[in-house]
Amino acid sequence: MIFRNLPVPTSVRERVTPRHLVAFGLGWLALFFVLPILVLVWQSLGIGTGEPLSAYQQALSGLYLWTIVRSFYYGIATTIVTLALAYAFSYFVVFWTSMKNLFLILVVLPLWIAYIIRYLGIQLFFSPTGPFVDLFGTDFGFLFSTRGVILGMTIAYLPFAILPIYNSMNAIDRDHIHASRVLGAGSLRTVYSVVFPLSLSGIVAAGLIVFILSSGSFLAPAVLGSSENFMIANMIERSYTELFNIELAAALSVIYTIILLALIAVFNSYVNLGEVFENI
Amino acid sequence: MLEITNLTKYYGDHLAVEDLSFSIEEGDFATLLGPSGCGKSTTLRTIAGLIEPTEGTITLRGEDVTNLPPDQRNIGMVFQSSALFPHMTVKENLAYGLKMHGLDDEVDTRVSEYLDLVEMSGYEDHKTTELSGGQQRRVSIARALAYEPDILLLDEPLTGLDRVLREQIRNEIKQIQREINVTTLFVTHDQQEALSLSNQIIVLNNGQKEQEGTPESLYEHPKNRFVAEFVGKSSRFTGQPDDTKPSVIQNGSLTFAVDPESIPDTSPNTDGADVTLYVRPEDVVIDTSSTFQNEFDATVSHIADVGSHSEIELELEDGTPVLVEAERFPDLSVGEQTTVGFDPEDVIVL
């Protein structure tokens, strides 16, 4: 079947340009995303209440300030652990196996499965009736602790780190490595002086993604941590649903997002975020 | 039939085509020839309506089409990549153009007629992605011709094919064009394709027309050094005209006899300026038994047999290379001392 002689007036057809399509997409995003965010920013200011900006005062002191610090601390810890594992794994898949596709499928598969289910699986693994306690008699403090939250986020975001690192490493010309080996460099030295520099863009991309995702995680502390492990996302949720303090929830959101966007802006000069996400 | 007047195209600050004018008569096979980046593809796309010219007009069959969109120009075009629609069969590809031209009733007859023309009968229901490179070009040509456009535009349609296939499809294009006598404009960077296919060639360089004419006139009477060097092979010498003897060009120890009439007026041959001489390989004779007015000692430096003939490269005493087309498998060997000779009438002076 072929569409033709459509009853669309020429005037309309000639006037719809790619710019209009862009405008439609951005307009949708602006109406249902950017505008709501701006409303949230407005609410955070608390104009009209007795004390404007008091929410910010509250958010930047005591418990809340500690939560913000903790979020970025957890984010950095998760990023480091995840990158180390992802790098070693990618190196193995690229240079040691002949079944690259199988390994990649196994890495991508968990991405299809909801976070809440994967976190639940981790909790089941370490639960008192689970196989880990069965085997060792203790969970080594993995459940409802800092360790558990960071392990959970590492597991959740590992695929996001493996894929860009794998891609950049796989793109390295094998001749460079052979050349380095022929020139007498050992394999560790080859990794350090050839593979690492050439896969750096993938590492930065992976680190950025993992950091963005983990520092904003809600489910990892909620399922695998205790209230002492709450991160900023949990505080925002609690301020809204339990304290009914929308100004505080909004202020926390604004502070967190500004810090994060500033970090992204710094790294964005090094890697294009669009390309980063496209790798996945 | 097709008239291009003062066509100019800027991409931002970059001038792609500058003040180009030419025309093509009904039934002609014309070629836009030039190196990559010379503006030939831009010109073709402007004619198709895919690019808007900055200035100038395009007239097709007496009608000014400069501001018409491509779908209202009745043009057939074959792209470098074939551009067959991957989600349609061969027949559907041809039917697409026919239906868009309101020829629904004739789809079946035209499809079989034009597939027959390109010798692709029986491939109606094949997916286009299953076809070989050569077959894709053929279907692409049939698709461009099936609705009988006013003019056929070919944008380097032989790119990416191996040499044997290139020649085969080149001959088929020529044959089809003769058969249905469709006015054709062909774009290529390959002078051999241009010479063998067209009866009119427009040589472009840096967005400007260098020369226009029949293949014969371009080959034998190039107007400038660019055309002389781009169209056909030749040996190249430089030298100073001699004020006292108008038929002689001097270059150190070498003296060339030329036809005095051929020295261009524009070249100031009285003040001792450099001129360039070109001699086509088929006009040079090796191991001269008869005497030529131009005769030089030479050493064979390279022999390449290309089957039908052989191309021999020699060096004059001062190292200037000379290219000769000779019978195949000549009785020569590299390093051998011999002589080369050519007639003054065969020297192109520019």
Added chain:
Amino acid sequence: MKLYKVAEQFAAWLVAVIVLSLLLVPIVMIVLTSLTPESFPTIPDGDVTLYWYSEMLSNTELMQALVTSFLVATCAAILSGIVGTVAAIGFVRSEISYREELATLMLLPLMISPVITGLAIIQFSSQADLPSGYPTLIIGHSILTLPYVFLIVRSRLVTFDDDLREASRVLGANGLETSLNITLPVISPTVISAMVISFVVSFGEFTATQFLIAPDATTVPVIIYTMLRAGLSPEISALSTLLIAIMVLGALISGAVTRST
């Protein structure tokens, strides 16, 4: 040297096994514990039962949530499929200033924490008098999945052969006819695959969704979370296994559609 090689190989394999276990063991745990005959989620030793699945199927609240999740995910996938594809076509074809910066804007829902997105949308929706429940859920999920469609379709369009469009125009089709007859059919497998991904993302989304639900419109992940708060149970594992099956099916469909081109 030889020993060094062996050690290196051992280390490489060890890392691979650890990473793959980390990724896959949690999923396997869910499936196994859903089959336990015990009343708490443990790995069954020999005896397996589908009892918890029948429990789940007779739980009307769960079944209602499944229907809701299905409806929301379908509508969100269609919406983001349309908006994301239109935007991607626009961005690839137009030469506007700040094109890359504006394209990055389209990815913001991926970067901003879903807690904030959910909070912003529910606030906006209540202030704009949007009906709560389905409309808010669907619009919210369409925003969360929009970046996926946009990214995937855009990268397909970049490799789309511009000659195909131009050929269609020269063959006599106008711009709209070309889009409908050529562009859309050629990119449709990619669009469908992107919409399947959107469906799966929407189906499993919890963090933003917890703000957007209404009493008559609750999704499965929210039910799982609520049940989890009350304590672990094999019924949660059974429900989660069902979700895993749906999501893996989505992965297979997406893979098959993409491979067909």
